[in-house]
Amino acid sequence: MQNRIADLLKKNQLSITDSRKKILELFQNAGGALAHSDIEKMSGEHFDRVTIYRTLQTFVEKGIIHTIPTVDNSVLYALCKDECSAGHHHDNHVHFICDDCGTTYCLDHVLIPKVELPLGFTEKQTDLVVSGTCKNCN
Amino acid sequence: MQNRIADLLKKNQLSITDSRKKILELFQNAGGALAHSDIEKMSGEHFDRVTIYRTLQTFVEKGIIHTIPTVDNSVLYALCKDECSAGHHHDNHVHFICDDCGTTYCLDHVLIPKVELPLGFTEKQTDLVVSGTCKNCN
DNA sequence: GTAACTGCAAAATATTTGCATCCTT
DNA sequence: AAGGATGCAAATATTTTGCAGTTAC
Numbered sequence: 001m002q003n004r005i006a007d008l009l010k011k012n013q014l015s016i017t018d019s020r021k022k023i024l025e026l027f028q029n030a031g032g033a034l035a036h037s038d039i040e041k042m043s044g045e046h047f048d049r050v051t052i053y054r055t056l057q058t059f060v061e062k063g064i065i066h067t068i069p070t071v072d073n074s075v076l077y078a079l080c081k082d083e084c085s086a087g088h089h090h091d092n093h094v095h096f097i098c099d100d101c102g103t104t105y106c107l108d109h110v111l112i113p114k115v116e117l118p119l120g121f122t123e124k125q126t127d128l129v130v131s132g133t134c135k136n137c138n
Numbered sequence: 139m140q141n142r143i144a145d146l147l148k149k150n151q152l153s154i155t156d157s158r159k160k161i162l163e164l165f166q167n168a169g170g171a172l173a174h175s176d177i178e179k180m181s182g183e184h185f186d187r188v189t190i191y192r193t194l195q196t197f198v199e200k201g202i203i204h205t206i207p208t209v210d211n212s213v214l215y216a217l218c219k220d221e222c223s224a225g226h227h228h229d230n231h232v233h234f235i236c237d238d239c240g241t242t243y244c245l246d247h248v249l250i251p252k253v254e255l256p257l258g259f260t261e262k263q264t265d266l267v268v269s270g271t272c273k274n275c276n
Numbered sequence: 277g278t279a280a281c282t283g284c285a286a287a288a289t290a291t292t293t294g295c296a297t298c299c300t301t
Numbered sequence: 302a303a304g305g306a307t308g309c310a311a312a313t314a315t316t317t318t319g320c321a322g323t324t325a326c
Contacts, residue, residue, distance in 0.1 A: 015280060015325050036315090048283050053316065055281095069207030094253055097207065099262060113251040115232055115266065120273025124237060127208050127267045128253065135258025153300050155306060174290090186308050191291070193306095 012062040019047045023055050024064075033068055033076040033104060068095050069129055070104050078106060092126070098134035105134065150200040157185045161193050162202075170233045170242040171206050171214040171267065206233075206265045214267065233265070236272035243272065 005024045009016050026042050027034060034042075039052055047055075056077055059065040065077045094110040097103070112128045143162045147154050164180050165172060172180075177190055185193075194215055197203040206214040216233075232250060234243040250266045 017281065017325075019282075049315095050284085050317085051282055067210070095207075096255065096259060105259075107256065110253055110255070112266075115248055115268060117234065117248070117268065117270075118245065118273070120276050121234060121243075121268075122271040122276055123268050124270035125210075125268070127269075128250075128264070129207055129267075130253060130255065130259075130261050130264045132255075132262035133260040135256070138258050138260055153305065155300075157307075187290090188292085188309085189307055196306095 008064060012064060014058065014062065019043075019051050019055055020058075022046070023052070023059075027065065027077075027079045033078040033106070035074050035076050037074075068104055068106060069127060070097065070102075076104060094128045094130060096134065097129060097131045098137055099131055100133055100137040103134060103136075146202065150202060152196065152200065157181075157189050157193055158196075160184070161190070161197075165203065165215075165217050168242055169244045171216040171235070172242060173212050173214050175212075176242070204263070206267060208267055208269075216265075233267050234272065235267060235269045236275055237269055238271055238275035241272060241274075 005021055005028070006016050008024065009020055014020065022043055023039060026039055030038075036052060036056065039056075040047075040049065043052070056065065060067060060077070063080055066080050068076045068078055070076055092112045094107045094112060096105040096107055098105075107130075112126055115123070115126065117123055143159055143166070144154050146162065147158055152158065160181055161177060164177055168176075174190060174194065177194075178185075178187065181190070194203070198205060198215070201218055203215045204218050206216055208214060214235075232245045232248040234245055235241070236243075245268075250264055253261070253264065255261060
């Protein structure tokens with residue numbers, strides 16, 4: 001278990017440090033999405049705010065986690081299901097936001113179809129967000 | 139045209155003020171999604187930052203506009219379906235936002251593909267936002 | 277030992293709130 | 302005239318940056 005975390009860091013050419021191990025562990029235990037503030041609380045004031053910002057940013061760059069959109073102004077992070085090649089992670093699955101309970105779901109198996117852009121337009125990122133009612137609120 | 143805007147405000151029991159008229163006009167002209175910062179720029183320093191915050195919040199509460207979440211930290215706003223119809227139907231097409239110049243394009247001929255949701259999920263609205271570089275900045 | 281990472285301080289941004297004044301109705 | 306909306310100032314909250322000290326390898 002601990003080895004999986006260490007391996008993941010090693011595979012991405014990151015030094016194995018306490019904060020990184022701890023934050024990855026939080027994600028694995030949570031099993032879902034976490035906000036920056038969640039991590040801050042759960043890590044028990046152990047780590048500096050700034051360290052968390054930088055750690056999350058590093059993880060996103062390496063493709064270990066990805067950000068998911070929310071209706072309120074917060075940014076959520078979640079572990080990437082598939083292992084992506086470092087640096088070139090494409091977050092190409094659909095997100096679903098429930099209007100009732102506000103939960104955000106990663107629909108990992110629903111892929112964003114390739115959109116064909118007019119001439120001269122270059123795609124860098126595509127977000128497909130569906131809102132409506134989730135299975136629990138229906 | 140101007141009447142449509144006034145009617146919309148009236149219908150929602152809102153006083154007809156300059157800032158509200160101007161902001162609604164911006165949305166109609168843009169034909170797509172706008173960020174708070176876009177509105178601030180486009181309104182030409184005419185309105186207070188705070189007024190824009192409060193106006194957008196009011197519009198969201200009244201259901202005149204809705205937020206479109208994106209994976210980066212920005213929140214986009216767009217006119218709700220029912221209201222943005224009149225001349226055009228801005229319903230099911232893709233929005234493109236240029237990272238360089240910040241312009242939002244309505245790609246009217248690029249339709250959002252139907253996404254298949256897991257059982258129990260009900261779709262109410264789908265937003266597909268592509269970001270990258272537009273034809274002018276490329 | 278060296279490069280990378282962390283923590284602290286502080287700067288830069290973004291958002292919210294209180295209140296006096298002005299505008300819409 | 303009355304209630305709501307705006308603008309200003311200031312309080313909060315969030316994110317970024319610089320740098321010195323510490324740690325992983």
